[in-house]
Each structure stands twice: as C-alpha cells, then as structure tokens.
Amino acid sequence: MFSEISEYFRTEALPHIWCPGCGIGTVMQALVRAIKTLQLDQNNIVVVSGIGCSSRMTGYLDFNTLHSTHGRALAFATGIKAAKPELDVFVVMGDGDAAAIGGNHFIHAARRNIDLTVIVINNSIYGMTGGQSSPLTPHDKRATTSPYGNLERPLQLLAVAEAAGATYGARATAYHNQLLTKVIIDAYNNPGFSVVEAVSQCPVSYGRRNKFKTPADMLRWQKEHGIMKGRQEIGDEEFLIGEIFRAQAAEYTREYEKLRQRLQGGER
Amino acid sequence: MFSEISEYFRTEALPHIWCPGCGIGTVMQALVRAIKTLQLDQNNIVVVSGIGCSSRMTGYLDFNTLHSTHGRALAFATGIKAAKPELDVFVVMGDGDAAAIGGNHFIHAARRNIDLTVIVINNSIYGMTGGQSSPLTPHDKRATTSPYGNLERPLQLLAVAEAAGATYGARATAYHNQLLTKVIIDAYNNPGFSVVEAVSQCPVSYGRRNKFKTPADMLRWQKEHGIMKGRQEIGDEEFLIGEIFRAQAAEYTREYEKLRQRLQGGER
Amino acid sequence: MVRVTENTQVIVNHDWCKKCGICLAFCPKRVLESDELGRVVVAKPEECIACRICERLCPDFAINIEVSKDE
Amino acid sequence: MVRVTENTQVIVNHDWCKKCGICLAFCPKRVLESDELGRVVVAKPEECIACRICERLCPDFAINIEVSKDE
Amino acid sequence: MSGEQVLLSGTGGQGLILAAIMLAEAAVLAGHNVVQSQSYGPEARGGASKAEVIISDEKIYYPKVQTPGLVLAMSQEAYRKYGLNLDEAAILVVDSTYVLEVKPRQKNFYALPITRLTRSELGGEQSANVMALGVVAALGNLLTREQVTQAVLNRAPKGTAKRNLKALEIGWQLGREAELPAGNRNAG
Amino acid sequence: MSGEQVLLSGTGGQGLILAAIMLAEAAVLAGHNVVQSQSYGPEARGGASKAEVIISDEKIYYPKVQTPGLVLAMSQEAYRKYGLNLDEAAILVVDSTYVLEVKPRQKNFYALPITRLTRSELGGEQSANVMALGVVAALGNLLTREQVTQAVLNRAPKGTAKRNLKALEIGWQLGREAELPAGNRNAG
Amino acid sequence: MSNARLMQGNEACAEGALAAGVRFFAGYPITPSTEIAEIMAEKLPLLGGTFIQMEDEIGSMAAVIGASLTGAKALTATSGPGFSLKQENIGFAIATEVPCVVVDVQRAGPSTGLPTSPAQADVMQARWGTHGDHPAIVLSPASVQECYELTVQAFNFAEEFRTAVIMLMDEVIGHLREKVELRENLAVVDRKKPSVPPDRYIPYVNDESRIPAMANFGEGYRYHVTGLTHGENGLPTGKPEVAGKFLQRLTHKLDPYLDRIQRWEEVELSDAELVIVAYGCTARPVREALGAARREGLKVGLFRPITIWPFPSGEIAKLGGRKFLVPEMNSGQLVGEVERIFGPKNIHRYNRIDGELITPGEILEKIREVMA
Amino acid sequence: MSNARLMQGNEACAEGALAAGVRFFAGYPITPSTEIAEIMAEKLPLLGGTFIQMEDEIGSMAAVIGASLTGAKALTATSGPGFSLKQENIGFAIATEVPCVVVDVQRAGPSTGLPTSPAQADVMQARWGTHGDHPAIVLSPASVQECYELTVQAFNFAEEFRTAVIMLMDEVIGHLREKVELRENLAVVDRKKPSVPPDRYIPYVNDESRIPAMANFGEGYRYHVTGLTHGENGLPTGKPEVAGKFLQRLTHKLDPYLDRIQRWEEVELSDAELVIVAYGCTARPVREALGAARREGLKVGLFRPITIWPFPSGEIAKLGGRKFLVPEMNSGQLVGEVERIFGPKNIHRYNRIDGELITPGEILEKIREVMA
Ligand SMILES: Cc1ncc(C[n+]2csc(CCOP(=O)(O)OP(=O)(O)O)c2C)c(N)n1
Ligand SMILES: Cc1ncc(C[n+]2csc(CCOP(=O)(O)OP(=O)(O)O)c2C)c(N)n1
Ligand code: SF4
Ligand code: SF4
Ligand code: SF4
Ligand code: SF4
Ligand code: SF4
Ligand code: SF4
Numbered sequence A, B: 001m002f003s004e005i006s007e008y009f010r011t012e013a014l015p016h017i018w019c020p021g022c023g024i025g026t027v028m029q030a031l032v033r034a035i036k037t038l039q040l041d042q043n044n045i046v047v048v049s050g051i052g053c054s055s056r057m058t059g060y061l062d063f064n065t066l067h068s069t070h071g072r073a074l075a076f077a078t079g080i081k082a083a084k085p086e087l088d089v090f091v092v093m094g095d096g097d098a099a100a101i102g103g104n105h106f107i108h109a110a111r112r113n114i115d116l117t118v119i120v121i122n123n124s125i126y127g128m129t130g131g132q133s134s135p136l137t138p139h140d141k142r143a144t145t146s147p148y149g150n151l152e153r154p155l156q157l158l159a160v161a162e163a164a165g166a167t168y169g170a171r172a173t174a175y176h177n178q179l180l181t182k183v184i185i186d187a188y189n190n191p192g193f194s195v196v197e198a199v200s201q202c203p204v205s206y207g208r209r210n211k212f213k214t215p216a217d218m219l220r221w222q223k224e225h226g227i228m229k230g231r232q233e234i235g236d237e238e239f240l241i242g243e244i245f246r247a248q249a250a251e252y253t254r255e256y257e258k259l260r261q262r263l264q265g266g267e268r
Numbered sequence C, D: 001m002v003r004v005t006e007n008t009q010v011i012v013n014h015d016w017c018k019k020c021g022i023c024l025a026f027c028p029k030r031v032l033e034s035d036e037l038g039r040v041v042v043a044k045p046e047e048c049i050a051c052r053i054c055e056r057l058c059p060d061f062a063i064n065i066e067v068s069k070d071e
Numbered sequence E, F: 001m002s003g004e005q006v007l008l009s010g011t012g013g014q015g016l017i018l019a020a021i022m023l024a025e026a027a028v029l030a031g032h033n034v035v036q037s038q039s040y041g042p043e044a045r046g047g048a049s050k051a052e053v054i055i056s057d058e059k060i061y062y063p064k065v066q067t068p069g070l071v072l073a074m075s076q077e078a079y080r081k082y083g084l085n086l087d088e089a090a091i092l093v094v095d096s097t098y099v100l101e102v103k104p105r106q107k108n109f110y111a112l113p114i115t116r117l118t119r120s121e122l123g124g125e126q127s128a129n130v131m132a133l134g135v136v137a138a139l140g141n142l143l144t145r146e147q148v149t150q151a152v153l154n155r156a157p158k159g160t161a162k163r164n165l166k167a168l169e170i171g172w173q174l175g176r177e178a179e180l181p182a183g184n185r186n187a188g
Numbered sequence G, H: 001m002s003n004a005r006l007m008q009g010n011e012a013c014a015e016g017a018l019a020a021g022v023r024f025f026a027g028y029p030i031t032p033s034t035e036i037a038e039i040m041a042e043k044l045p046l047l048g049g050t051f052i053q054m055e056d057e058i059g060s061m062a063a064v065i066g067a068s069l070t071g072a073k074a075l076t077a078t079s080g081p082g083f084s085l086k087q088e089n090i091g092f093a094i095a096t097e098v099p100c101v102v103v104d105v106q107r108a109g110p111s112t113g114l115p116t117s118p119a120q121a122d123v124m125q126a127r128w129g130t131h132g133d134h135p136a137i138v139l140s141p142a143s144v145q146e147c148y149e150l151t152v153q154a155f156n157f158a159e160e161f162r163t164a165v166i167m168l169m170d171e172v173i174g175h176l177r178e179k180v181e182l183r184e185n186l187a188v189v190d191r192k193k194p195s196v197p198p199d200r201y202i203p204y205v206n207d208e209s210r211i212p213a214m215a216n217f218g219e220g221y222r223y224h225v226t227g228l229t230h231g232e233n234g235l236p237t238g239k240p241e242v243a244g245k246f247l248q249r250l251t252h253k254l255d256p257y258l259d260r261i262q263r264w265e266e267v268e269l270s271d272a273e274l275v276i277v278a279y280g281c282t283a284r285p286v287r288e289a290l291g292a293a294r295r296e297g298l299k300v301g302l303f304r305p306i307t308i309w310p311f312p313s314g315e316i317a318k319l320g321g322r323k324f325l326v327p328e329m330n331s332g333q334l335v336g337e338v339e340r341i342f343g344p345k346n347i348h349r350y351n352r353i354d355g356e357l358i359t360p361g362e363i364l365e366k367i368r369e370v371m372a
C-alpha cells in the first residue's frame, strides 16, 4: 500500500512524469522500501541524481534531494559526503548518466571507496532524449543512433566498478524488486562505495524499437533472463542477479577523519 | 647509437625539456625502437598525446603528431582512427592524463576495442605541474597535494582496462626498456585497444619528496620491484611486468567498415 | 486457517494509473482486467490473494491492496 | 674469439647531457665517471664491453656507443 | 490561401506531431507554403502535446499559431486549454473518447469518437492520429484527399502504410459525414 | 631607499627563486616594501630561470625589474641575457663555475666560484643559491646580516637550516672580501 | 508539385552538412539538437562516412578535431550544457586552426533550464565561451532553408579560414518544419592544401593571407599540432616574440576577410526611423510585425545579422541617427554590440526569457512605444 | 619589525579563504593556480576541514557545490583550460543559487597557450562562459593584499547573494610576493538561514530581497535542488509563468545591490582629461606611469574597477566628456564595456598578448599619443 511509504514522497509532485509502464517508478518503490526497512532518519538522507529520466526521481522523494548535471551526480555526492560524512548519501543515475558521460567520476568514486550507495538504473538506453544508444545498450540492439544495430559492446559496469575499487556490487531488476530492495539494503550497509545495477524497462525509447510489444513483455524478459548468482553458465542474453562482488578496503571519509585527528593530535 | 634512430626524431627540437634523469626520454627511445623494429611507414604513423611532461613527447617525434588537451588524447585519437583507419595511431599519455581527467575516454576507447596503441607513462605523479598526487600515486606516498601521505589507493589501470574491454595489456619500466620495446611491438600487433603501462621515474617532482636521492636510485627501485609475470606472489611495493592480459574481441573500425559495406551492398 | 482473501480490497487510483497493463499481466489470479479504453478494472476482487505482485510492479503507485486487520 | 671491446668508442654529447648520473650508476664496467661539475667523463674507455646499457638508459640520447666494424 | 492555422492537441504518445507533419507534407505536395511546429512537455513525453501547422500561399514568418482556424483536441486537458475558449468561427474537433465534458457551442463543433473507432475498426489505438488527420483534413477543406493520402504514405513508419491508409479513409469519411448535416452537432 | 632592483638569473633547479624569496623576506623583516616575482620556462623546469626582487620604502607599483641595480648570473646563458649589456653603474655578479666567457667590464663586476665553492665546502651543489644570496646581500648593502640570516631560517626547507646558514656565511664573507679591494676585479 | 521537401531545421542542417561534404560526425545526444546526430547516424555509413557517438561532449569535440586532421570535414552538434563542456576543445580547434563546425541549438537556460524550450542566450558564450583571446565566426539561421544553406556556408568558412565555426541555431528553428529546396549548385570550399613538397612545408606560416595551407595527416607532410603557442614550424615556444606574432596572426586572422564573412539581411530600411536588429527565431515575429507597423504608418525596418560574430558593426554604424530596437530571447546580449557602436542612447531592448517565442503583437506594441 | 608577512598572491588568496571560514576545497592542479590547492591540502585538515583532489575540474566544481549544500564554505581554483571545463557546473551553482567561489588565475591562451605567462583574456568568459542567461559577480585583485581581502569579499558576496563568485586573478598577481597584513577584523558574512520551521520553509521564495534564505542539507529542511527551472518550492516546472518568474528573479537578483557590489579605485581623476581604465596586473604599470605623466604635465588619472562584473558603468558614465584609455593584456575585452557607455569615440585601447606584462614605458608613450 502506497500509504505505508507515502511519508517518503513529495506526494504533491505525483503522478510522476515517467511513461506508462516505465520501470523507474518500480525501482523508486524498491529504494524507498529499503530506506523504510533501514529506518533511516529522513532528515539525514541525501539523494543525488544526474540528468535523465531516472534522475528525475529526486524530485519525488522527500529527503534532501539534489538533481544535478548530466553525469556528475557522483562528484556532487562526493562533495556532500566528504564535507559532511554523517549524512546518508544515495546516488541515483541512469545508465548513460553513470557509464557514458559520468564514467570517470564512477571509477574515481570507486577508487576512493567513498561511502555512497549508488543505484544505476539500467534501461539500456538514453530514455530522456528519446532512445539513443548508451554504453550499456547490448550489442546489435537498435537505437536512434544505432539504426543498424549497435556495433559496440556494452560496458561491464560492475566489473569495472570492482576493478576500480568498489567494495560492493549487486544487480537486480524491476521485476525482481524484492531482491532489489534487499541488495539496496546490503549496499547501504557496506561501509564503502556500493553499486546496485537496477535493470529496468524503458518501453517507449527502447522496447518499441527492439520488438517488445508491451511493458509487461519487458518485465517477462527480465524475469527470464535474470539468473540468480550461483548458476554456473549463463546464456546469451542472460545476466546474473544478486550480490556480484564484495571486498574490503579503507573508506575515504573515515581515512580523512583519521588524518584530521592525527594532525590535531599534533602529528604530521 | 642515436644515429640509428635519429630519422624518427625532430632533431632540431632536441635536447628535450625534461629534467635531468627523467625517464620519459628513455620511454621515448623504447617507443622509437619498437617503431623501427616494426618497420612502419613514417608518414602513416600518428602519435597523439595529451598535456603533461610525458605528452611533450610528440613534439620531438617526426611523425604526424598531435599534442592535444589534458586528458583527451584518446578521444582525439578515436576521431583520427575512426576517420582514417589505415593510419597507425599511437597514443602517449601521463598517468594523470590517462587515469585522472582522461579516465572516461580510457574506458570507452577500451570498450570499443578501437585499434590504438597506448602508452601510459606512469611516473606516479603530476610531473608538469610540480608534483601533485595522481590516481596512480601509491598509498601513503607524498605529493604536494598529499603533504601527509596519499590517503587514497592507486587505480589498477590495467585491471580497469581489461574490465572495460581492452584486448591487450602489459607493463614494463624505463629500466626494463628492452621489455618495454617488446611489449610496445606486441601492443601494436594486437588488432584492438592495447595498453602499455610504462613505469618511469620523475626524480624532480616525485623522487625528491619520496626519499629517492638520485634518478639512478629510482631506476634501481624499478629494477628491484618490477617482477616478471609468472611469479606467484608479489610483495608490497612490487608490481608485475610483462604481458598482463590478452583477449579477443571485435575491433571498432573494422566493424564499422563491415557496416559500410553491408549498407553499400544494399542491406539495412 | 484464516482466509485473508476475503478481507482484501484492490483499489486502483485512476488519477495516477497510466494504463500500462503490467498489473493485469502479472496478477497470478487474473483479478484485473482492462476496459475498452485500457482502464484497469478490478474484475474479480474475490480472487485476490493479496500477493501484492501488482502493487510492487506498478510503476505508478496506482494500485493498492488493503487487507483489513479483522479477519 | 673476437674482442669487440677494443674497437668500441664511448661518445658523450655534452650539449645534450644533463648530468643525471644514470649512465655512471649502471655501467657494469665503471667506464664512466663524473668530474667536479658533474660532467660525464669516459674514464676507462678500454673497459667498455659495448653492452649499451648506458645508451638505452640515458634519457637524453647523450651517450653513444660506436663499435667499429673491422674487428 | 493566406494563413490557415491548425492546432492538433492531446497528450504525448498520441502521435499528433506525426499527424501534423503529414498535414504539412500534404500542403507542400499541394504547392503551398507551410510551417509545422510543436511544443513538448518536460523532454518529450507524458504530459500535454501540441502540434501546429500553418498553411499559406504567402510567406509565413511567425511560425506559431495565433488564431487557429481549426483545433483538434484529443484529451480533456487539451480541450480545456485550446478548445474551451476557441472563437466560434474556428472549427473545433474533439475526440469524444477522451473529451467527456464540453461547453455547448453554437457552431463548427464536432465531437467524434476517433480513438474508440480506431480501436474497434483497427484493433488498437495506433493510427488514431491518422484517423484524426483524416477528419481534420476533410473538415478543413484544405487539401485534396490524394494529397493527404500521398503525405501519409510518405511519412508513415514502414510496415504501417496499409493500416494508416485505412485509418485515413475512415477519418476522412467521418469528417465528411460530420460536415454533411451542416455544422452544429454535439455528439458529446 | 627607493627602488633597489635585484635580478637573480640562472637555470631552473639552481634555487634562485628561493634565494629571491629569502632576500625579499629579509627586506620585509627590515620593514621595507618589497615585491618578488619570477618567470619560468615551459611549465617550471629545465631552461632559463629569472627571479626578481624590488625593495623600496615607497609603494612599489610595477612589479618587474626595469633597471636592475644588481644582477646575479649563474649560467652562461643568464649572463648573456642579463649581464652582457648591463649598465656599468649596476653591480654584476657571475658564478665563475658556469660563466666562463665574459666581456671585460670596467667596474662593479665580481666573478666568484660560487657553485664550486659550495661543492668543496659543503659537499654538493645544494645551497649554492644561499651562498649566492650571501654574496648578493653583502655586495648590495641592502640589508643587515641578521635580517638575511633570519630570512634564511624562516624560509629554508626543514632539515636544511644548518647547511644553509653555513652557505650564507661563506657567501657573505665572499661578498665582503670581493668588495674590499674596491670594485674593479675580474676574477674570470 | 515542386521539388521542395518538408524538413525540420535540424534535418536541413544535417543535409547541409552532407552537401558540404561532411563525412564524419561525433556527438552526444542532447535536446533540442539530437535529430542532427540521429540523421547522421543513419546517413553517414551509407555514404562511406563515419558516425560515432562519443562518451560525452568533450570527447565528441576532440574526435571531430582528430577526424578533421585526417582531412575529413567533421561536424558535431549540441545544446547549452554540452556547448559549455565543449568550450575547452573549441579553443583548441581555433588555436590549432583545425576546420570544423559546431552546431549549438539553443534551449533556455542557465543550467538544465527548460530543455525543450527556445532561447537565444548562448550568443555571448558563442563568442567568448572558451578561455583566452580568439577569433570567432558564428552564424544564426532564421529559417529551415537557411539551416541548410548556412551549414554549407559554415563549412566553407571553416575550411577557408581554418577555424571552428559555430552554427548558432535555436529550438524554434531547429524543430520547425518548412519547405526547403536542397540546391545542388551551392559553392563548396575545401581547405587550401600545401603547394610545396613536404620538406618545404611550413605548417603555420605567417604570410599575408594569414591562413596557412593545411596538410592532412597521412599524406606525407609530417608536422606537429599543439595548443601551446608555436612558431611557424608548429613546434611549441614560449618566446614572447614568436608567441606574440602567432597570437597576433591568430586573433586577427579574420580581419582582412570581414567583408566576406559578415552577412545580414535588410528589410525596409531605407526610410526607417526605427531599426529593429533581430536574428534567429526572433527575426520571424519581427518580420510579421513589420507589416502591421507599416500599415499603421510607422517607419520601421529590420536589420537581421546572419553572421552574428564578427558582428556587422560597420554596416550598422551606417544606420546612425535612427532609433534601434533589439528584441532578444535573452536578457540582453547582442544589444550590447549595438550599444558599442552608438552608446546606449536611443537603443531599446525587448527581452523575453520564459521559454516562449516573442509574438508579433509584443513587437508591435514595443514599436509603438519606442516611436511614440 | 612589523607584523606583515611576505606572501604570494595565491597564498594570500588561500589565507583569505581560510579567514572567510572556508573549510572545503576541491580542485585539480593547473598552472598558475596550483599553489592555492597545495596550501589548502596542507591547512584544511589541520583546521578540521576537507581538501579533496578530484579527478578533473568538472568534478571539482561539482564537489564544491555539494559541499556548500551541506553548509560548508567551499572554494575551487583553476586556470583557463580548467575554467572552461567548469563552466557547465558554474552555471548550475548560479541557477540553483548555491554559494561558492571559483578562482581563475589567468594565464595566456587560447587553449594551452603560454601556461606560465600572464594574460587577462578570460574577462569576457568570466561573464559569459556558461550557457544561458545568468548574473555574475567577478572580482579582480591588483595586489597581494587585495588577493587576501577580495577573497574574503568574494565569499561574503557568495554567501549574501547565493551565487558563484569568480575571483579573476592573473599569473602576475598570483605569483607575486608582497607584504600582506592579514587583518583579523574583516567582516565575514554567512548565508541567511531560514527563520521559519521546516513546514513553512519556501526554499526558492520570490520575495522583495530576491535572495531566498538557505537551509543546509541535514538540518531538517528537506527540499529539492535542481538546475531545471523551478517554482518557489524548488520543484521543476516548465510552465512559462512560473519559469519566467524564476528566471527574471535570478537574472536580476543583483540589481538592487549594485551599489554594494560594485567597487573601484580612483586615482587623480578630479582634473584628469584622460581616464585610464585598468584592472588587475595592468593597473600596476599604469600606476607607475601616472607619476611620470603628471610630471610631464599630462592630466591623466586611473579608474580601476575592482568588481569587473557587474561592470561599474554608472560610475564611469559620470566621467563622460573625457578621453579614455583601456590597456589590457588581451586583444580588447573590457574596453567594450566602456564603449557601451559612450560609443567608441575617444575610447582608446592598448593591448599586449605575448605573455609579457605591459610596461610603464609603453603606457606613458600611449598616454602621450592619446593626449597629443
Ligand atoms: C551535458 C549534457 N549532455 C547531454 C544532455 C542530454 N541528456 C539528458 S538525459 C541524457 C541521457 C539519459 O540517459 P540515461 O542516463 O540512461 O537516463 P534515462 O533517461 O535512460 O533514465 C542525455 C544525453 C544533458 N542534459 N547534459
Ligand atoms: C584541463 C586542464 N587541467 C589541468 C591542466 C594542468 N596540467 C598540466 S599537466 C597536468 C598533469 C600532468 O601529470 P601527468 O598526466 O601524470 O603527466 P606527467 O607530467 O607526470 O608526465 C596537469 C594537471 C591542464 N593543462 N589542463
Ligand atoms: S523514455 Fe523510457 S525511461 Fe524515460 S520515462 Fe519513458 S519509458 Fe521511462
Ligand atoms: S617534472 Fe618529473 S616527469 Fe616532468 S620532466 Fe621533470 S622529472 Fe620528468
Ligand atoms: S500497473 Fe499501475 S499504472 Fe500500470 S495499469 Fe496497473 S495500476 Fe495502472
Ligand atoms: S495482490 Fe496479487 S492477486 Fe491480488 S490483484 Fe494484486 S496481483 Fe492479483
Ligand atoms: S645518462 Fe645521459 S644525460 Fe645522464 S649523465 Fe649519462 S650521458 Fe648525461
Ligand atoms: S656500453 Fe656498457 S660498458 Fe660501455 S660504457 Fe656503456 S654501460 Fe659501460
């Protein structure tokens, strides 16, 4: 029931602007349910987003919210967290936002292992601008700027996150939304840079061009192709869901606090 | 003897501007020796660099050379290679150039597996601007912007390259300069995005601050800490040298050419 | 055994519903149907097992399952 | 056995040499020394084994090993 | 002809921009000058959508509709914004499928079940835009049926030509018929 | 004092900017106004290096040296650029370690083996800049020895104070002695 | 039936680029410019050219410059936020004299602003957006036909004068559909190639023309391209004499060609007491209002700069003594250039910044007010 | 001995920031601004603050805005190429009204140019570098003492008027060492906090002051910050009425405060027949030349804008009827603003763009020429 979670929304801003059947709303619900489960102080939560359909999410959530510039959400969030580490900082980005223009901030936030909980809404496309290919568009799929099928390979976002130094990575889908809620909770609880890839449907800018008749068809595709981690082999269009990696490393803001204390103790 | 390779230099521009003992000159020699060995057509070679001490290399080399903007060398090179795939395109960058401001172009050039031969001169520091920490500065080391030792962890550049889709990765040092020549040759021969990390000494902006008395000390450190791949365990400041990874994937410009031909054959 | 289904209400907020058809497609009990203009109709409320699949998949918070406490 | 060392010439280009000391430090035969102003001096030319370590490590192309063909 | 101004309004996704383009294309085929423009909601989808066409034999400078000669409203909101206070000299067409509350109007008013008809005749709402175009073109007396047909063929996404031609035919018919009993009808 | 202009020149890495800063610092300690500036080669190293100090009791507007009262040249190139055509009223000091070819000059000329002396007395070239500073300060008659000493202490990188004080002392001595036989010496 | 085609401004721009010989496009999508990229994605591989979607606007600009160095005519297109990001590399193209064209389809800002609404607020940015002194050529089309023709012109200027040329469109014109004639006989200019063998090629020669001949990478003329100040040989130098000479040539390279570069349209100016200076989309309501004003007996005319930079000050100066009105969809940008000619007296402004196109009615009212 | 300290311009800027209460710095090194970052790296953790070196200038600007939203006074510093890259996010800070200060230590450009040489060629970019209409405050120090004091002032303006303020320094001033007194009694302004409880807080209220009170993230006032046009509640809207009102307030928010924002220095103007308008490093040779000129009997004075944007046009207008000379280390930028006041007659320029500071001798000669 919406009323159970309505306190976390700016209800006056609803209904939202997303298209019929767009998965972003479902991901938003999963995020809010995670925050409710975690019983976090609403005043202490910051949600930062970039620009894109996904990033419009911040306008609907009743926290301290920042709808920043395309690709830069993590850099804004880094400033927020570094300046005031006691805040709980969530970052919501689209796949283009995070992996195309924002790729550099992504690897460096991961390298610093700064304590941010990051949700990348992967709808395999630039939704907001009407369906151009993104770095996460699968090979051969169609987009307005890949009219003959995408020549490029999709970026393995979680693999890059891990190589760059992130300490938690997971994947779920709009369809697997209870898993999504769970991995967001785990991501929050990991004291470091934690990434959740939320596979979502964009029926309007991606589905139509790639033979999905209805939003429900896209959710069915998620259901069938999202394979719980553990299974040995995965097929062509299949992808793993669940926790993908976890690692140990020093967290940036805690290290910085140690430095402050060391220096204030007179040491250099 | 310099005269053996002098044809590849703009001799009138020498001596170069690098500090006494700086390793960039040694890396430049290794690169030129590789090109000589490969017997490439000088007119067909393009060398692109960004901004930094390392990137000044292009001014000394007698090829088609482009000294571009800080961090963007790979994006310039992508334009060159995509527009005229028959050119042999080498890209020379500093560690800051490639991994800090240029990180995004790095992962996307890797993802496209575009046929560029990339040499990242890793001197662990921003040399040109006088010794600020770079994303490859080791943890705890000193730099003008890490006066209390670097709090951050260095980026695993080759691991990120591999995760992002590069198909060849190797490491050598100014000291191991014959290995360096060899891996540059291999990198060139790999038809795809190929990265060579050339560990180099910056005695002035890094060495002085980090207890290296002389350039020779830094070369000795390279000699002792560069471990040929194959050994099972490596110690603290040690690093692997040699070929680090190799993979198979479609190359961007060849895929694009196939598309052109497919379309000109009337197919869509 | 308590049959919760009896006290379940399926409420559609038509102001928010965008007629995407997701709830219909995934309701395991086919409680929901659409009318000729695509509007969601709670055709078989009595069949609802309060699994909340519709609620969780609805991108628009437009479908609500209310289970009354007094079973 | 041909002793190539005999026909080896070690030539320092003082216009380019920056007195970094690398060649000195790595010459296995201590052929090279530095004078009081840090300039490279080919102190023991006859010891040179033409290993070219100095040449390859010199960042400034300032040291050259010439081996004459007629041994 | 000097400045026929047509405004097609509804919600994003109804394809009204494409309909407007087809109308404009037909006008070009007829040798007229034409400008076609549109305005979007927040970056292209969801909310209100408005497409405009001005057809004239003189040069058209200002590209936006100022005094529409014909308005199509395919949603209640669009009706409220563009239909409610429309000059009675202008033709108002509403899709009665969506526009349920209307203010009585003396003349030039046509409430036609365009989307409903598309569903029933073509099994789905796609092509409601082209059916609407048929209505508008027929009522507007702007262009010949051949010109509009050609425009639809030129601009319809591939694979949809047949369906759209059928929609156009029905729409054209609908428009013609609606006109027959001379104007003043309220089919609300 | 109105506008003492000092120019320290040589190559990057000789530490002349630091010497200039120390000189300026001493002038501040002495209560004068001062501006200190420098110019670099391509982003800070290798080539020619020039550091300037202007000391005055009036306000100093233009921050660059226009008519130097004292020039130190620590490389042949620096000598060529700033020493060769220097007005004979100005003092010229060259480091004879590096400046080997000089044009004869009637007065105010001091060729001193600064770097050579630093090497021999302090075992290495570091602190040649401070030795030069000593020479310049002593010859320039600008500041007291105490002020310069304090400035060196304030500005020397930590761990180098002792060495630098010694260099300063030698330099000061060298300057004083050079001056004794009254000007006109060519120690080339 | 005529052979005219109904076309969107963005589409006409893309067609113009193809007609000019463009065979390379690198870009990153952004409303309201995206259609240009989409059309290029479809058409370029068919023509043997290359379309590449880069990871961001900075990379797009870099790739375009890289492609141009190999000889390709290269285009990129963006809008406000992306235009801001491209500024550093636009400066690089200008400083290294690599021909290319950058389309900015203006939307309402600042920042994300009103992404789907029009504005004309990047006018000053188009001139001054990159750091350091630099010349600039900026064109402003007011119709779909002009989108086509000026894109060809933009490439001609880019190639002839070896610089980055800005096509400053706006959302109204970019998304408008009008009849366009794709004239085939448009003049197409190509960069001047070296007329000497490689060993005598001076890549940045400072001769009278001020425009050095340009060799393409891979054609045997090996030379160096750098954003550092450089000598005629292309190699970096910080020597004030050499750097200063280079910077003088660069900054003033367009001066001898102003006559050819500056373009404008004049409407009913001969007897006009009020001159309206308007460009881009704003020229259209002005055109419409002109008729109405004349019918009221108001002597008013239009001066429409087509080249907005270098601003045709000389031409406007000839109109001295009259009143001026500069309506803009910004809070007053190009009006400053008119003030620079005459001082602020008798220069009036009309500004609208809510994302809605100025109407003919507003202009008419303002005309009455100013002429009262 | 006085309590004055010898300090570099960049150092004084850093000290000024600390004196203003800055506790956050994010940056990316670039000559000739790097010392500011280096000093902040050393000092901030000692003071309980935070220094972070970001991956690039874009990220630095973003981090600074983020930090400011939590209540920290935040600084970044850069030079030309980095300033170009920051433009998009500078526009974001201005549009969302997040206080912060951006230092641009100008070097000679365009592009990489002459990285270690001075120029004043980012003057127009500092005003117009980001896309879309926006207000701008830009300060220009001419001495090391002023670097210190104006940095405090910059933060005061940023906090009071909720905007990004630009400290436009140059290589000469940034690297110059002079005596500085670190006055302790400088007024420090903090942003206005909400005076109402959270449920009555209107984050972007459009009241008479034009400057809404600002709540910091984490203090119980949950609100939305977006670069889209937004209503008083902070939520995005494209409605022309609402967007237009917001844009009007934003663009004109400084208008009521011009008196306080515009600062300048006047030297010997009362009887001056020639007014030299000079700023930053160029004011110094002018100051020097003034004495010599007066000794020759030439009646010349200096008007030195300290606030260069908003340009103190009103004040200069009062000097009408005299001749003007505007020397700049660019090819003519701020001179355009003087022309806008009077028209081009009697406005003279002197420009040098080879990376060398203009000399007093050059100015004197130009004075003689103009007054002849
Ligand atoms: C600097 C900049 N470049 C481009 C854009 C245009 N733009 C807005 S959203 C977007 C991409 C959206 O894709 P994604 O991040 O995947 O989000 P989605 O809309 O799919 O949720 C782009 C390119 C912009 N606003 N700013
Ligand atoms: C956009 C931009 N930002 C910053 C700089 C200043 N800058 C020049 S080189 C450099 C870093 C050099 O480090 P690296 O890439 O590691 O090269 P190195 O000098 O060590 O070889 C920086 C930050 C610049 N030129 N442009
Ligand atoms: S375009 Fe796609 S991602 Fe954006 S709101 Fe519509 S369905 Fe969702
Ligand atoms: S600063 Fe370092 S990297 Fe740069 S030239 Fe000197 S030694 Fe080499
Ligand atoms: S899932 Fe929600 S929005 Fe979609 S049809 Fe059902 S109730 Fe309506
Ligand atoms: S709760 Fe389950 S059974 Fe009930 S309507 Fe929803 S999906 Fe169907
Ligand atoms: S290595 Fe080269 S530069 Fe260094 S001292 Fe030896 S010859 Fe000179
Ligand atoms: S070639 Fe080998 S032995 Fe000969 S001087 Fe060089 S390093 Fe020494």
Ligand SMILES: [Mg+2]
Residues within 6 Å of the ligand: A052, A094, A095, A096, A121, A122, A123, A124, A125, A126, A127, A134
């Ligand atoms: Mg997406």
Ligand SMILES: [Mg+2]
Residues within 6 Å of the ligand: B052, B094, B095, B096, B121, B122, B123, B124, B125, B126, B127, B134
């Ligand atoms: Mg480096």
